[in-house]
Amino acid sequence: MIDRIEYQDYVTKTQPKSPMVRTLFAAFIVGGLICCIGEAIGDIIKVIFKEMSDKDVATWESCVMIFLGSFFTALGLYDKLGHYAGGGSIIPITGFANSVVSPAMEYNREGVFFGICAKMFVIAGPIIVFGVVASFLVGFIGYFVV
Amino acid sequence: MRTFEIKTPVYIKSGFTIVGPKEGDGNFGDCFDLVLKDDLWCEKSYEKCESKMHRDAITGAIKKAGMEKEDIDIMLGGDLLNELSSTSLAARNFPTAFFGLYNACSTYSEAIIVGSMLISGGYARHITCSTSSHYSSAERQYRFPLELGNQRPPTAQWTVTGSGCTVLSCEKPSAINSRVYDDDIIAIDDGINMDDKELEKYKKSIEKQKKVINKDKSNILEENFHKQNNDYGVPSSHCVRITGGTIGRVIDLGIDDEANMGAAMAPAACDTILTHFKESGRSPDYYDGIFTGDLGRYGKETLEYLLSKEGVTLPKYYMDTGASYFLPEQKTFQGGSGAGCVNTVFNAYILKRLQRGEIKRALIVPTGALLNKDTPLQKETIPGIAHAFTVESEPLN
Numbered sequence: 001m002i003d004r005i006e007y008q009d010y011v012t013k014t015q016p017k018s019p020m021v022r023t024l025f026a027a028f029i030v031g032g033l034i035c036c037i038g039e040a041i042g043d044i045i046k047v048i049f050k051e052m053s054d055k056d057v058a059t060w061e062s063c064v065m066i067f068l069g070s071f072f073t074a075l076g077l078y079d080k081l082g083h084y085a086g087g088g089s090i091i092p093i094t095g096f097a098n099s100v101v102s103p104a105m106e107y108n109r110e111g112v113f114f115g116i117c118a119k120m121f122v123i124a125g126p127i128i129v130f131g132v133v134a135s136f137l138v139g140f141i142g143y144f145v146v
Numbered sequence: 147m148r149t150f151e152i153k154t155p156v157y158i159k160s161g162f163t164i165v166g167p168k169e170g171d172g173n174f175g176d177c178f179d180l181v182l183k184d185d186l187w188c189e190k191s192y193e194k195c196e197s198k199m200h201r202d203a204i205t206g207a208i209k210k211a212g213m214e215k216e217d218i219d220i221m222l223g224g225d226l227l228n229e230l231s232s233t234s235l236a237a238r239n240f241p242t243a244f245f246g247l248y249n250a251c252s253t254y255s256e257a258i259i260v261g262s263m264l265i266s267g268g269y270a271r272h273i274t275c276s277t278s279s280h281y282s283s284a285e286r287q288y289r290f291p292l293e294l295g296n297q298r299p300p301t302a303q304w305t306v307t308g309s310g311c312t313v314l315s316c317e318k319p320s321a322i323n324s325r326v327y328d329d330d331i332i333a334i335d336d337g338i339n340m341d342d343k344e345l346e347k348y349k350k351s352i353e354k355q356k357k358v359i360n361k362d363k364s365n366i367l368e369e370n371f372h373k374q375n376n377d378y379g380v381p382s383s384h385c386v387r388i389t390g391g392t393i394g395r396v397i398d399l400g401i402d403d404e405a406n407m408g409a410a411m412a413p414a415a416c417d418t419i420l421t422h423f424k425e426s427g428r429s430p431d432y433y434d435g436i437f438t439g440d441l442g443r444y445g446k447e448t449l450e451y452l453l454s455k456e457g458v459t460l461p462k463y464y465m466d467t468g469a470s471y472f473l474p475e476q477k478t479f480q481g482g483s484g485a486g487c488v489n490t491v492f493n494a495y496i497l498k499r500l501q502r503g504e505i506k507r508a509l510i511v512p513t514g515a516l517l518n519k520d521t522p523l524q525k526e527t528i529p530g531i532a533h534a535f536t537v538e539s540e541p542l543n
Contacts, residue, residue, distance in 0.1 A: 001417060002452055007399045010451070011409045016300040016444055016479075023297070073293050082295020089295050098295050106291035109191045123294065 027088030030081065034092045038065050062093055069094030073101040099123040149425035151390040156262040158386040158537070159213075159272070159313040160323055161493030162206035164199045166281070166307030169490070172472045172482075177494035178308075179206060179326070185282060185307050188351065193232060196225065196280035199309040201236035204276050207311035207493075212324040218242045218313075219270035222261050224253035225278045226305070226485050227287060232278055242274075250514030251411075251440050252394070253277045254310075254489040255533040261314045262388040262535070271316050278309030279484030288404075288519055301406040303442045303468060304478035308486035310493040314388065321381035321542055382501035384539035391535035392422040396516065398529035404522045407530075408445020408468075408480055411513040414530035415441060416452040418511055422534050423458065430461055435505040437496060439488040439512030439532070440468030442480030467491040488512040500539040507538050 002010075042061040045052065052060075069092075072078040078098045082089045089095055100120055107119035121128065163178045170181030182199075189195040200223070208215060221240060223233040224247040237244045249256045257275035264270045282292055284305040290296055397417050401410040415438050423429060430436065441449055446466040453460060471482030471491065492510060499505045513532040522528070 001397075001413065001420075002399070002455060004399050007413065007452075008401070011401060011406070011448070014444075014447070015406055015409060018297075018300055073295075076293060079293045079295045083297060085295075086297040095295065098293070102291040102293035102295075105293055106286055123290065 023086050026084055027086050029088070030085035031088035031091060034065075034089065034094055037068075038092070041065065065093050066097045069097030070101045073098045074105065078102075096124060096127065099127075147425060148395070148421055149390065149392045150263075152262050152266045152388055154266045154268075154316070155318075156265045156388045157315050157317065157319055158388065158497060159315040159317070159319045160207050160211035161310060161312045161497045162203050162210050162326070163308065163310040163490045163494045164203050164206070165309075165486070165490055168281075168304075168476065169306055169308050169471070169482075172476065173470050174491055174495050177498065178490065179210075179494070185280070192280050192282035192286070193227065194235075196227070196278050196283050196307075196309070197232040197235040199280070199307075200225065200232050200276060200278040201239050203278065203309040203311040204236065204240065204274050206326050207274060207276070207313050209326045210323050211313045211315070212320065213272065213313070215240055215242065218272050218274055220245065220261075220264060221274045221276070222247055222257040223274070223276040223278075224248050224257065224485060226250065226284050232280075232283075233276070236276075236278075249531055249533065250516050251279075251483055251485050251487060252512040252514035252531055252533050253485045254492070255391070255439075255510065255512040255535050258312065258314070258388065258535050259391050259393065259533055262391075265314055265316050273314045274311050275314060276309065276311035277485040277489045279305050279307070279486035281305045281307045281484075284484060298479065299405045300479050301403070301408065301442075301444060303407060303440065303480045303483035304472065305484035306440075306471060306482040306487040306490065308484075308490040310486065310489040312489075312493055312497075318542070319385050321383075323382075383542060384501050384503040385542050386497060386500045386537055386539050389536045389538050390426070391533065392418050392425065394418040394532040394534070396529045396531050398527050400527045402522060402525070402527045404517060404528065406444070407483065407515040407528065408442040409448055410515045410528040411439075411441055411530035411532065412445045412448040412452060415439075415445075415449050415511055415513045415532040416456070418532040418534050419449075419453065419509075420456055420458065422509070430458065430464075433507045433509045433536070434463065435496065435499075435508035436460060436464045437488075437491075437508065437510045438464075438466045439510075439514070440471075440481070440483035441466045441513055442483065443469045444480055445469075445513075496537075500537060503539055503541070505539065507536065509534060509536050 038061055041064050042057055045057050045060050103122045104116045104120045107115040164180040165178045166182050166185040187195045187198060189198055221237055221242045221244045224230055225232045230246040233246055247253050247256050254277045261273040261275045265273060394414055397414040399413045446469050467488045468483050469481040472478045511532050511534040515528050515530050517528045
């Protein structure tokens, strides 16, 4: 039989690879479009609520985007977009919403406590942990620098 | 010596298959006995659906062989879920001795080999060999939730939603298969162990299913009973015998990519095929049908490369059931995989061709990748296994 290292080399060389140009292009276009929609929603909120501060507008904008991400996940459309766009639809905040809602839907059948609540952050968990750790570090450094 | 020969005749009495809608659109679509319209089949979860498919595939195969549940001595079965849950839940409906087997996607050949050995040794007369897999339940156990918007890598395979069952017997099969009706498959099991409250619920759910079937939006998309490939009325000219096989060993060449299982399984298939030819003294030309399990398109290429290095060329009619399962436009990339893959193709396509006498001698090598969700995370590589069995068709009378 073939040698271990030789076989691994053969597999690395011959296995089908992702079409880089197509996937990167799709991710760029779709990711950009999602961000454009986000900006548009921010602008609309600004037009309707003229008194609102920029910080509040950004918060509301994120909320609307998270809602849209969850909504299209529930309709079963976001995963189809994801198959096509890859990173383009995972990186924006809508992708985060998708990664929380999809396990919640999936584990619905195991009940509310040990299904939805326990498994909801199976995929988003690391993001939250790193987010909290990073904000703590930045805050700690910022406290001494500023 | 890993190759063995079965001297006392062991016949295949019948085979029955149930598959999901995507499989029904695939290459073997019109060969299956039952194609479902949706992959939940009036159940609340995919696991329940898989278990039901498994149960009804066994019921269907027993009916098709013209037998009763009580005639079966031993049931052999397995699936991909943790602790063989769907097989065990299906087996509680039968008053029969039960062995649960697991060899990932090659569970089917394991069941056939163990079954034919048991019959040949005189320990049983009739045995069912069944396996099942379900795309949605496997995806959730091994990978990510269904609705998660991630991309599948180009080496990924698609777990087949399907279940099949073969009835092995020491008696020669009759030329005509018994007809299987909806009522045989969707009915209340007599031996079921339930309290009154649950039985009431169960009866209601069956009524509901029957209603769905009576409407034109029948849950069963197609009963292929009438199609030419399923000759229910036409007598088969040949009977099929299990003649031997080669038991595989676990081979690990250090592939650690869980999305590339074809490459992990190909060395095991290569080893089993080489051992089979060496120990039996046969050449590939001895068989007029060689089928591997779910290697997928890339795994098939790899196997051919590995064999060519050893100086063995497989004939043109060599087919990989996983690679040919789906049409290219169904976007499954490498093709089908899973415990139900080789099983449904064998029972729906290969067995029928054997019974018509179109194939005389066939070598079937289902392959399996032995991993669970945690082993790749613990930096373990993926071992592969392949068991081969040989079938021959003899003219009836």
